Amino acid sequence: MDVLYGLVTPFRDIAGSPAFFVEVLIGGVAAGLMYSLVALGFVLIFKASGVFNFAQGVMVLFAALTLVGLMERGVPVVLALGLTVLVMILLAFAIERVVLRPLVNQEHIILFMATIGLTFFLEGFGEMLWGSNVKRLDVGIPDESFMVAGVLVNRLELTAALTAAILVAVLAVFFHGTRIGRALRAVADDHEAALSIGIPLKTIWVIVWSVAGGVAIVAGIMWGAKSGVQFSLSLIALKSLPVLILGGFTSVPGAIAGGLIIGVGEKIGEVYWGPLVGGAIENWFAYGLALVFLLFRPQGLFGEKIIERV
Amino acid sequence: MRVKVLLSVLLALAVAAGPLAAVAPAQDKSIFIPLLVYRTGPYAPSGIPIANGASDYFNLVNERDGGVNGVKIAYEECETQYDTKQGVECYERLKSRSPVLVNPYSTGITYQLIPKAPGDKVVIHSMGYGMTASADGRWFPWVFNFPMTYWSQASAFVKYVGQQEGGVEKLKGKKIAHIYHNSPYGREANPTLEELARKYGFELTLLAVDHPGQEQGATWLQVRRINPNWIFISGWGVMNQVAVKEAASKGFPMDHVIGNWWTGTEADVVPAADGAKGYKSMTFHAPGANFKVHQDILKHVYDKGKGAARREAVGEVLYNRMAINTMLNVEAIRTAMTKYGNKPLTGEQVRWGFENLNLTEKRLEELGMKGMMRPLRVTCENHEGNGLALVQQWDGKKWTIVSDWIEPIREVVRPKLEAAAVEEAKKLSYTMRDCAKEK
Incomplete structure (x- = not known):
């Protein structure tokens, strides 16, 4: 009976305070779009080569580290951004020449394992180059909140949402x-x-690795402005996995839709139903949802259904 | 071809000789202490100042004093990346060098090493972390967590909040939220906070944040809904930086947000920048490089080119904490030497030194640490010692102490701790020793 009461009470809470529910929705949308920014990089590379790039998370970190490292050395923001783009393009060339070219026609699993190696290399190289202390990334995006009709809205989250929307349009x-x-x-x-x-x-x-590098810069700026640039930034890749499962590995709009479902779902789940089970469901909720999707739609919402003759 | 063969032989010889070279210092007249560090990985921003503080203080003792009463300290770092499995591997690898004590610097690693300590005869010093129940020395003779435990800290936090509200009786009806890392470490303070909530009548909300804590949107939405009077944070790594930034961006009054002593370092306030002004945290020592011990470190270690950190990083919160931790290790060894003589000691002898440590105000002054921490006394029964807490505040540039020394609510903490010790000891099939017989 208590469980039933616990399951139903949140609906009463939602009805009792609709403004707060809107705030939760906005928080979910904002978080979801941030996940999508990282997921987009995975989608691009998978779409063009069928390789699941395990190093996408660390590419986000490496891009953010390069940008903030240059800025710390007195390089103006715009120039630092340009140089970071250049670094990511050079990185794409290097990856193609050193990692991918020798592995042409190899099984996808071999290429996947190569990207695991790339992850460790970039993490160590980035640490050696820029140090491992926490760095503040200030690119002029204000991290303040303001009230709109009783709903608290954060400027940084709003900027991230707009950026993600523009990025998707450009990629489409x-x-x-x-x-x-x-x-x-x-x-x-x-x-x-x-x-x-x-x-x-x-x-x-x-080209595709360069574009994925560009997406990594945008994701790195947004996440770096939120939590500071530090090595745990590469762990956000873990959050984009359920997004990919939901949206499909080959769909750009799917990455956005997946991000939104995960973001909104985990926020509503944690805020209203989390207390029922002691909280902290935000992380595994996304994976739970992804698993359910795998059961009924393994290719994701927008992914291509692959039928192979055996 | 011959060159290749020659190079291979040289390489093989170098690999084979490596471990021998590493073992050498332990065979001479020195005391060996392994340092389980995390200079790389996601927790490196916290791990680096900790490792530097230990290295610099041991070097100071060796360079300035020629060791502890003439016996040099030999140490070797082993990288754990703050990973429990790697930490245990490090411990097992360095065990061959006959260590007398170990500072695990991770609650997870501490829990894994506790069952090994009696057999290996290695003292575990988990200063301000680890298993709170191990402060009962009657059950855990090999584990020490002085100068304070998480439970004492939580009670000192409640006492401080009570003082700010005009007395603990004013806590009735107030709302306190505990945002904690969803791990044994993060949950450690919860039972004490729950007990104190019942005792003083405040409304406690526990909000867990999963590792690593990069995304805390839902947690802070709940904070918005609850609108607590005070927030207590038990975080680590990126969780700290995100929590401080979220609190600032949501417009929460920062002087009512208090981190525990692992949630109040220079790194934690970097991303929030000016937004972090006013943020507070618990501590048990002073920050800054204004003590004589720092001058000594700069003179005897850094001026000789043997410093581990950048000069300007000397005096950071975690650097000072580990320098104090190392000083306590050294003073425990010195205490043991009063009984066993000035020579390399065994783990059992050093354990006696830990248990009979009496760090007076006079001794702290001699060490150049007067005012940096409180005098400390450890006993057979009480491995937590008589430590007191402080509150420090971030002013935008540095941490400053903003409270007097706060006595934990020991009448609540100690009975709970003793009951927990019985439970934990049962799991390990320990028997209680009679401290009266050992005096």
Whole structure:
């Protein structure tokens, strides 16, 4: 009876305080879009090469470290940002040359393992280069809150949401409205077929890793401004896994939809039903939801259903 | 080809000789202490000043005094990344060098080492962390957690809040939220806070944050809903920085947000910048580099190029904490030497030194630490000692002490601690010793 009461009471709370419920929804949307920013990087690389890039989280960290490291050395924000983009492009070239090229035509699991190695390398290299102390990232985004009709809204979260929306729009145009985007999709569908019609695989890989590096910079700025730039930043990749499972590994809009479902779901779950089980359900709630989705829709909401002849 | 073979042989010889070279110092007349550090990984921002504080203080003792009464301290760092499994591996690896004591610097590692201590005859000093119940020396002769435990800290926090409200009786009806790391460490203060909530009539809300604590949106939404009068935070690593930043960005009065002593370092206030002004935390020692011991460290260690940290990092909160921790280790060894002589000691002898440690105001002055911490007395029954707490506040540039020394509510803490010791000791099949017979 108590359990039943506990399950029902939150609905009464929601009805009793709708303004607070809106605040929870906004918090969920904001958090979800932050997860999506990281998930987008995974999607891009998986879409173009079928490789699950385990190093995406550490790429976010490396990008943020480079940006804040340059700024700490007196480089103006805009120039530091430009240099960080350059560093991420160089990194993409290096990854293609050193990691991917020798592994062409290898099983995906081999490429996946190579990205695990890349994770450890980038983590150690970043630490050696920029140190491991916590760094403040101030790119002029105010982290203040203000009230709108009794609802507390945070400027940083609002900026992150707008940035994610713009990024998705740009990526959608890139994938569907440009020649390179179409070539990326062709490579994703079939490496050999793409090669046979003259699409350069190496160039495509460099481009896609560079774009993923760009997405990592944006995610690094947003997360770095929120929690400071430090090595645990790479752990946010763990939060984007359920987002990918939900949205599908190959869909850009799916990464956003997955992020929103996870973000809003975990906030509502934790705030209203968390106390029933002693709290701290925010982390595993996302994985629980992802597992349920796997049962009924393994390819995710927007992912491609792969049917292979055996 | 020959060059390759020659290089291979040289490499093999170097690998084979490595461990021998490392063992060498333990075989001479020195006392060996392993240092389980975490200079890399997600917790490195906290681990680095801790490791530096230990290294610098041991170097100070060796360089300035020629060791403890002439017996040098040999130490070796082993990287744990704050990971329990790696920490235990480090301990097992360095055990071959006959350590007399170990500072695990992780509650998880401490719990794993406690059952090993009596067999290995290695003293465990978990200063202000680890298993609170092990403060009952009758059940846990090999474990020491002076100068204070988590439970004493929680009671000192409640006492401080009571003082700020005009007396503990004014706590009735007030709301206090405890935001804690969802781990044995983070949960450690909860039973004491619950007991004190019943005793003083305040409304306690416990809010858990899962590791690593990068995203705390839901927690702070609940804080908004509860609107507590005071917030107590037991965090670690990135959880601290995010919590301080969330509190500031939500407009919560920062002087009513108090971290525990692992949630109040220079690194914790970096991301929030000016927003962190006014934030407070518990501590049991003073911050800053204004003590004579710091001048000594700079003169005898840094001026000789043997310093572990940047000069300006000397005096940071966690640096000072570990310097004090190391000083307590050294003074316990010195105490043991009064009974067993000025020579390399065994773990059992050092254990006696820990149990009979009596650090007076005069001795603290001699050590250049007067005012940095309180005098301390450890007994057979009480391995927590008689430590007192302080509250420090971040002014935007540095931590400053803003309270008098706060006596924990011992009449609440000690009985709970003794009951818990019986429970924990049962799990390990320990028997209680009679301290009266050992005096």
